[in-house]
Amino acid sequence: MAKGFTVEEKKMLNKTFLxxxxxxxxxxxxxxxxxxxxxxxxPGLEKWYxxxxxxxxxAFKRHANEFFNTHQIMVGLLGGVGLALEKERYETGGxxxxxxxxIKASLMxxxxxxxxxxxxxxxxxxxxxxxxxxxxxxxxxxxxFFVLGYGGGLMxxxxxxxxxxxxxxxxxxxxxxxxxAVQMITEAATSMGAIMIGALVATNIKVNIKLIPNIFGxxxxxxxxxxxxxxxxxxxxxxWVVYKSLQKGYTPIRMIFTILLACIVLAFFGVL
Amino acid sequence: xxxxxxxxxxxxxxITTQSIWNSWTPVYVILGFVLSKYLGLNITAIALIALxxxxxxFKRSKEIFDxxxxxxxxxxxxxxxxxYG
Numbered sequence: 001m002a003k004g005f006t007v008e009e010k011k012m013l014n015k016t017f018l019x020x021x022x023x024x025x026x027x028x029x030x031x032x033x034x035x036x037x038x039x040x041x042x043p044g045l046e047k048w049y050x051x052x053x054x055x056x057x058x059a060f061k062r063h064a065n066e067f068f069n070t071h072q073i074m075v076g077l078l079g080g081v082g083l084a085l086e087k088e089r090y091e092t093g094g095x096x097x098x099x100x101x102x103i104k105a106s107l108m109x110x111x112x113x114x115x116x117x118x119x120x121x122x123x124x125x126x127x128x129x130x131x132x133x134x135x136x137x138x139x140x141x142x143x144x145f146f147v148l149g150y151g152g153g154l155m156x157x158x159x160x161x162x163x164x165x166x167x168x169x170x171x172x173x174x175x176x177x178x179x180x181a182v183q184m185i186t187e188a189a190t191s192m193g194a195i196m197i198g199a200l201v202a203t204n205i206k207v208n209i210k211l212i213p214n215i216f217g218x219x220x221x222x223x224x225x226x227x228x229x230x231x232x233x234x235x236x237x238x239x240w241v242v243y244k245s246l247q248k249g250y251t252p253i254r255m256i257f258t259i260l261l262a263c264i265v266l267a268f269f270g271v272l
Numbered sequence: 273x274x275x276x277x278x279x280x281x282x283x284x285x286x287i288t289t290q291s292i293w294n295s296w297t298p299v300y301v302i303l304g305f306v307l308s309k310y311l312g313l314n315i316t317a318i319a320l321i322a323l324x325x326x327x328x329x330f331k332r333s334k335e336i337f338d339x340x341x342x343x344x345x346x347x348x349x350x351x352x353x354x355x356y357g
Contacts, residue, residue, distance in 0.1 A: 121292045126322070129315040184333040188326035190292045191300050195322035197285050197292075198304020199315060205285075206278030232309045238279060239301075243286040255283050263276035272275040 004167065008047070015043035016079050017162045021155075023072045031067050033075060037104075038064035040079040041086060048090040059086060062097050070108040071115025076158040078107055080165020081172075088169075110182065117186045119157075121193035124150055129196050132204065207234035211271045300325075 005013065019039040026035040041063045049056035063082070070078060085100045127149040135142025164172060176182050209223045226233050242255060250258075266272040289297065307313050307321060 116291060121288060122326075125288060126319045129319065133315040180333075180337045184330050184337065187294075187333055188330040190294060191296065191329050192322040192326040193288065193292050194297045194300030195304035195307075195325060196315075196319065197289055198301035198306075199308040199313075199318040200304075201282070201285055201301065202305045202308035203315070204278075204281050208275070208278075232305070235282075236302075236305055238282050239285060239289075242282050243289050246283075246286050246290055252283050252287060255286075256280060259279050259283070260276050263273075263279065267275055 005163075009166075012043040012047055012083070013080070013162055013166055016040045016083060017076065017159050019043075020076050020079055020158060020162065023075050031065065032069035034066055034068040035064055037068045037075065037079065037082065040075070041082055044083040044086055048087065059097065062101065066101055066104070068104060068108060070112040071119065073119055073154055073158050073161060074108075074111035074115040076161035077165040077172075078104065078111060080162045080167070081107065081169055082165075084166050084169035114182055114186060117189045117193070119154065122189040122196070123153070125193050125196040125200070127153070129200055132200070201235055201239045202232055205235040205238060207238055207272075209234070209271060 019036065019042065022039070023033050023036050027033055038060055042060065045056050045059050049059065082100065082104060085095060085103060089095050089097070089100065127146055131142045131146035131149070133142075134145055209226070212219050212221050214220075230236075242259075245255060246252065263272060289301070303325075304318060304322070307318050308315075313321070
């Protein structure tokens with residue numbers, strides 16, 4: 001992917017990648033990641049418009065002041081695409097600034113969706129799952145694996161995303177959308193993430209009922225009964241109830257305090 | 273507090289579930305749950321199985337997409353046949 005570039009282009013793309021690491025450093029609610037995106041364009045704009053200060057400032061301000069928001073890895077891909085478009089504008093003059101803005105605006109939404117489903121919902125869950133299982137018993141390898149696997153892995157992917165974006169320009173994303181590959185990839189990543197969530201629910205959520213009531217002289221071990229029906233049924237039920245509550249508008253913070261309060265009350269009465 | 277510590281992680285899982293929700297999500301979640309709880313597979317093995325399921329799903333979606341495209345193309349090329357045939 002990184003092959004086929006001149007030394008100057010490679011230097012420019014490396015700088016763009018480095019700037020892309022600050023995606024959320026200058027984020028604000030009005031223009032979100034626009035300032036970082038403008039910084040990502042800067043190495044290219046400086047190269048092409050070194051003798052035309054006006055054109056340089058026009059392009060830089062355009063990127064810096066227009067709303068831009070996507071997934072942080074996809075910023076790399078769109079940064080590469082943005083550079084390819086700016087290069088075309090400089091060399092051929094075939095496209096104008098507003099076209100570049102429209103292309104950016106049309107791509108940031110779909111790419112954010114792809115990034116979320118692949119990196120947040122599948123990749124992160126898998127890496128976290130493996131890291132959690134490694135961490136059992138206080139093993140330091142768990143957090144190290146997560147930092148290297150997730151943080152390091154994303155850095156590598158982002159680097160190649162910048163290269164791919166510049167190399168293929170808009171054709172990469174347009175082809176992916178036209179061929180229906182985006183929807184297929186999203187569906188596949190979603191199913192993978194859901195399976196991992198199921199496994200994490202089974203291994204990480206622990207609901208144990210300690211209450212052993214005495215009914216007409218016979219003790220009834222409730223947890224044993226539930227385990228006989230289906231081991232871990234309460235973990236799965238808790239996942240479903242919390243999910244439905246969040247769907248109905250319960251905020252995560254409110255849910256956390258509800259669970260805490262419920263646990264304290266139930267523990268006080270000897271249920272948990 | 274110990275009981276709460278074992279349950280609070282569910283909120284994080286549910287936030288992730290919200291973002292990936294479709295009609296098949298509960299089926300996949302139960303599949304992952306069964307693989308872990310009943311078959312006792314570790315997370316790495318389940319991740320590999322999830323990858324296989326995802327690849328099979330991708331292949332199936334692609335086949336459906338390709339056959340739909342073929343049908344659409346055939347429909348366009350045979351548009352005039354009914355009139356003369």
